[in-house]
Amino acid sequence: MFDVDIIHVGMPKIEKPLPGGIATAFREMEVLETFRDPCIREDRPITEDIIRNCSTAYDNCIAALMQFVKL
Amino acid sequence: MNPELHRAKAERITRSMRKLNDSDYETVIEACMLAGSHWLNFACHKMELTSPSTDIMHAEYLNGIHRIEISLRTPALLQAIDEIESHRAGFVRGNLDGGEQVAARCRGLLNLIQREASAAKPLKRPGKDELSSTSQR
Numbered sequence: 257m258f259d260v261d262i263i264h265v266g267m268p269k270i271e272k273p274l275p276g277g278i279a280t281a282f283r284e285m286e287v288l289e290t291f292r293d294p295c296i297r298e299d300r301p302i303t304e305d306i307i308r309n310c311s312t313a314y315d316n317c318i319a320a321l322m323q324f325v326k327l
Numbered sequence: 328m329n330p331e332l333h334r335a336k337a338e339r340i341t342r343s344m345r346k347l348n349d350s351d352y353e354t355v356i357e358a359c360m361l362a363g364s365h366w367l368n369f370a371c372h373k374m375e376l377t378s379p380s381t382d383i384m385h386a387e388y389l390n391g392i393h394r395i396e397i398s399l400r401t402p403a404l405l406q407a408i409d410e411i412e413s414h415r416a417g418f419v420r421g422n423l424d425g426g427e428q429v430a431a432r433c434r435g436l437l438n439l440i441q442r443e444a445s446a447a448k449p450l451k452r453p454g455k456d457e458l459s460s461t462s463q464r
Contacts, residue, residue: 299332
């Protein structure tokens with residue numbers, strides 16, 4: 257078990273196999289990270305497609321993680 | 328990225344942030360950091376410290392020479408952005424108490440950063456005449 261929080265996908269690097277839901281969440285987070293710097297810090301235009309991709313990735317990420325959350 | 332695009336991004340992020348209350352402090356602090364980073368780049372490009380092809384991602388990644396030069400020329404700007412960044416780990420990623428007060432503080436710091444960055448200009452270099460008159464003294 258790590259004694260730190262995950263800051264970004266791959267930080268810290270996790271060597272062990274990930275449970276399915278976590279692996280899905282990481283993949284969706286990577287989609288968000290793909291757009292973050294180019295669109296927020298740099299000048300890549302933010303299109304309807306990008307907004308849709310990010311919204312879908314975020315929804316998928318949360319859905320994948322909800323199995324680990326007790327409400 | 329050129330200075331005017333940094334300004335446009337900073338103003339756009341600030342406009343979005345104004346829709347939030349201080350109780351939404353994680354997003355307010357994050358927005359202040361992002362908008363502040365754009366103003367920092369705007370100022371560095373205007374002061375001709377960095378070229379538009381070299382943007383700074385975080386003030387903490389500045390090298391020692393840049394940090395000293397910015398500190399000398401716009402000390403309040405660097406202090407303000409350093410303070411916003413210092414709140415990020417504890418209040419955005421962590422769960423420290425008092426986030427609303429920190430959000431209000433960060434909004435004020437961002438206003439200060441905007442004022443300082445807007446006033447940034449290249450260092451005046453002595454002209455030929457000034458150089459020759461200095462050397463004759």
